[in-house]
Every structure is written in structure tokens, then in C-alpha cells.
């Protein structure tokens with residue numbers, strides 16, 4: 001993630017600040033703040049339970065069922081799971097527009113990963129405890145105190161546990177939410193909870209494009225067919241060329257070859273090899289440029305490998321070819337500095353004495369932001385680390401700060417009568 005300067009207190013809008021201060025002083029809101037501390041054992045319990053349910057991309061249904069049950073227990077209405085697996089629950093209100101609070105329910109871990117989740121004091125350990133069990137729990141915590149504290153908010157809230165944020169999921173859950181007329185036409189503000197922490201605001205959507213590249217050739221025996229083109233060598237040549245492609249520091253632009261596969265045995269010329277490439281930038285133009293560099297590198301690598309083999313046999317059996325399949329495309333976007341959502345989160349942070357930095361990242365917020373809607377991604381409180389590793393951890397201490405931040409933001413966006 002790329003960090004920009006800390007939000008300046010001078011950017012806070014006085015009227016929004018006053019409104020947030022009024023909300024924070026309401027007896028119902030203060031009672032809700034108290035419940036965030038009081039109910040922590042329940043939050044940790046939920047976090048352990050949900051982390052023990054595997055949720056690889058395209059395999060989130062157990063978690064979706066679990067979350068729908070929790071939504072019902074907490075008194076949300078119209079609880080349902082849509083055709084791609086997103087879970088919805090509502091708190092009714094008034095007016096045409098809706099404020100959404102969402103957390104992705106998928107993890108990066110394959111279904112076979114042992115989910116050895118353990119709790120030691122205030123700390124939880126295990127894959128997914130922070131990203132995004134912390135987000136799911138924050139969403140449940142807010143739904144829980146809204147149910148018990150009777151705060152008279154105006155706009156309805158929709159709570160969404162969405163699928164498909166990580167990796168191959170390619171934001172499919174959030175994409176589907178914003179393709180569904182009911183939500184596309186009503187969600188005015190999206191608050192997205194991703195991971196732990198209270199010290200960041202993702203308001204700039206990092207774009208990315210991902211490819212699976214498959215090189216195929218005739219294959220053969222390493223001795224008797226020597227000279228036949230080798231798909232692994234094609235990929236190796238292309239990787240070499242791509243790795244030498246200059247990228248600007250600003251706008252920050254990166255590439256990664258994250259997976260490489262191919263071949264069957266040491267004495268066989270492989271019939272195929274594949275790799276997965278991730279291109280990222282805050283500028284769509286730089287992503288386009290890198291994609292062109294990648295395609296040129298592949299063309300040259302194929303030409304170089306096919307050339308010596310051509311005279312030896314029929315071309316049909318002697319050439320290697322590359323197929324480029326796009327497996328991910330996340331649009332870039334940015335929250336306007338004058339947007340209501342940015343004013344609100346700044347005022348909330350000032351009210352809570354919290355310091356946060358604006359970040360640019362690839363999250364579910366990419367979808368609403370790329371459509372010109374107001375969206376931010378923030379953490380679910382507490383602290384965490386080791387995301388996307390088996391050593392992932394989460395510390396519940398100070399979780400209530402993150403929860404207060406989310407609740408105040410939701411209430412300010414919704415409007416609460418005096």
C-alpha cells in the first residue's frame with residue numbers, strides 16, 4: 001500500500017464536525033459505545049467461529065450460511081443470500097438512499113488449509129483471523145449495538161457479507177451488488193471493512209490487471225526430441241524481458257509473476273507451462289503500457305524459441321504458442337476530496353482523537369469508486385498482522401475505537417434526528 005500524508009485537521013468541515021460531536025454526545029450513542037467494550041467476549045467468539053469455516057474464492061457458502069444466521073439473530077430484516085453468494089441484512093429507515101456496511105467473507109486460503117485458530121489472552125492466531133474475520137465481526141458488532149441501543153437513524157442500513165474480494169474472486173461479489181438494480185440505485189455511501197486497525201482510510205482504488213499465460217508446444221523426449229521448442233523456456237525468456245521493463249515510481253506501478261507451473265518430468269520436454277502475472281498501478285494508462293510490454297515480451301520469446309526448431313520438422317508439430325487469459329481486472333478510481341464521506345470520516349477521526357492516513361489499495365471499494373459512488377475501506381479496529389499467511393494474528397485490544405469509528409460514520413451518513 002502506498003501512503004499519502006495524514007489527514008489534516010484543517011480539512012474538517014465545521015458543520016459536519018458539529019453534527020458528529022452531537023451524535024457522539026447522544027445518550028443512545030454513548031450507551032452503544034459502552035456495549036462495544038462490554039460485548040468484546042462475544043465478538044472474539046464470533047471471530048474464532050467464522051475463522052474456522054473455510055472460505056476460499058468460490059467456496060464461501062458455509063460462511064455465508066453462518067453469517068445469515070447471525071444476521072437473523074441480531075434482528076436484521078430481509079436476510080437473504082443472492083445468486084452469487086452475497087449475504088444481506090437490513091435495518092430499515094426512511095428515504096430512498098441506503099448506507100451500506102460490508103465486509104468480504106472470502107479468504108486467500110485454499111479449502112485444504114488447516115484452520116487451526118487459537119485464542120491466547122486478547123490475541124487470536126490463525127489464517128484469516130484478521131483479513132477478514134475482523135471485518136465480519138466489526139459488521140456484526142455494529143449491527144448488534146444498533147439493535148440494542150435504539151438509535152433513531154434516518155436512512156436504512158444494509159449489511160453485506162460479500163464473496164469474491166481476494167485474488168481470483170476479482171471483486172465478483174461487490175461487482176454483483178452494483179449490478180443489481182435494487183442496490184445499484186439505492187446505495188449512496190459504501191463503508192467497507194477490510195482487516196484490522198483504525199489508522200487508515202482507503203479512498204483511492206488501486207487498479208490491477210491479472211493474466212494467466214499458457215505456453216503450449218509439441219513436447220517430447222529430452223534426448224531424442226532435443227531441439228523441439230520448450231514452453232518453460234518461452235516463459236523464462238518472457239519473464240526475463242518483463243523483469244527489465246522500467247516502471248515509474250509515480251504513479252506507482254508494479255508487476256509480479258506470482259505462480260509458475262509446467263512440465264511433468266526431468267527428462268521430458270514439457271507440453272505446456274503456465275504463469276500468473278499481476279500488473280498494478282494507480283494509473284490505468286500505466287497498466288495498459290505494462291500489458292503491452294508483457295505481450296511484446298511473450299511474442300519475442302515465442303519467436304526466439306520457434307526459430308531454431310523450424311527447419312527440423314513440420315511446423316505444425318514444432319511450434320510453441322502462447323495463450324493470454326485475463327483472470328482479473330480491477331478498475332481504478334478515487335473519492336473526490338469534497339465528498340461527504342471523506343468529510344464525515346475526517347470529522348469522526350477528529351472527534352475520536354484518532355489519526356488516520358489516506359491509502360491507495362485494491363479493495364471492494366474499487367467497484368463503487370470506479371462508478372463514481374462514494375466509498376471508503378477502513379479497518380475493523382484492534383490490530384493485526386501477517387495477512388495472507390498462516391501466521392496471521394489479531395489483537396482485540398482497542399477494537400472499540402475502530403467500532404466507534406464505524407458506528408459514528410454510519411450514523412452521520414444516515415442522519416439522526418435531534
Ligand SMILES: [Zn+2]
Nearest residue numbers: 131132194195
Ligand atoms: Zn481483505
